[in-house]
Amino acid sequence: MKIFSALYDWTLKWAKHKFAPYILAVLSFTESVIFPIPPDVLLAPMVLSKPEKAWRFASLTTIASVLGGVCGYILGYLMFEPWIQPIITDLGYQHRFDQVMAWFSQYGIWVVFLAGFSPVPYKLFTVSAGLLQMAFLPFLIASAIGRGMRFFLVAGLIKWGGVAMEEKLRQWADRIGWALVAIIVIAYLVLR
Template sequence: MNIFTKLYDACLRWARHRYAVYILGFISFIESIFFPIPTAAMLAPMALAKPHHALRLALIAMVTSVLGGVAGYLIGAFAFESWVLPWIHELGYTETYLRALDWFAEYGVWVVLIAGFSPVPYKIFTLTAGALSMAFVPFFIASIIARSAQFFLISGLIKWGGEQMQHKLRQYVDWIGWGVLILGVLAYIIYNVTH
C-alpha cells in the first residue's frame, strides 16, 4: 500500500501552490495555539519542492510560530480558566497539561526550549506559560531559540540534501511512514501499560 507515497506527492503539490508560503505562515501561527498538525508537516515538503528557498521558509515558519506562541501566551494569561482549560480536557490533553505543569515547576524556562524543539505539543506550553504568568522575556527568547533550531535544522538538512534527498525520501517514504506509525502505536501501548 502506497498511502504515504501518495500523501508525500500531495504535500509536494500543495507546497508548490502560489499561496503555499501564506499557508505555511498561517499553519505555523495557529499550530502554536491550538492546531494539531505540526508545522514541520508543511515545511518539509515545501523545502523539498523549493530547496533554494528552504532557509527563507524556515525563517517564515519560525517568525509566525513565535508570534503564535505569543498569542498562546496571552490567551493563557487572560482566558485560561474560561476558554483554554475546557478545551484541553475536551481534546484529551489533560495528562499532557498536568505533565507540563510539573515540568514548568521543575525546569522553568528550559521546558519551553524542549517543547519548542521537540515533537511535544508546543501549544500546551505556550498556553500554560501564560496561565502560570511565566516571565515573558525568557519565554519569548526560549521560543525563538527552540523554533529556530527545529525549523532551520529541517530546512538546512533538506537544502543540503537537495534533489537527491527528495528522490531518496520518496523511495522510502512508505517504509518510514509505516515504521513511525508502528513505533507510535507501540509507544502508546507501552505508556498505557506502565502508567
C-alpha cells in the first residue's frame, strides 16, 4: 500500500501553499506546549520546495517553538495543578513526566538544551521547567540554542541534499513510513 508516498506528496503540495509559513509557526508553537507532531514534518518539505528560504523557515520554526516553550513554562509555573497535571494523567504521560523531573534534579539546565535538540517531547520539559520554577533566562537561552540547532540542522541537511534527497525520500517514503509504524507498535507493546 502506498499510503506514505501519497501523504508525502500531499505534504509537499501543502509546503508550497502561501499559508505554509503560518501553519509552520502554529505547529512549532503548539508542539512546544501540547501538540504531539514535531514541526520537522512540515519544515523539511518546505525547505525541499523552496531551498532558498531554508534559513528563513528554520528561524521561523525556532522562534515559534521557543515562544511555545515560554508558554509551556508559564503554564507549568502558574497552572500545573488545575490544568496540566490532569492532562498528563489522562494522556498516560505520568511516567515520562516523573522521569523528566528526575532528570531536571540531576542535570539541571542541560536537560532543557538536550530536550530542545533531541526528538524527546520538548513540551514535558517546558512545563517541568515552569513547575520547578527554573530561572527563566537560562531556560530561554537553553531552549533557543537547542531548538535552533535542531531546526537549522534539519533545514541545512534538506537544503544540502536538494533534489537528489527529494527523489530518494519519494522512492523510500512507503518503506520508511511502514518501518516507523512497526517501530511504534513494537515500542508500545514492549513499554506497555
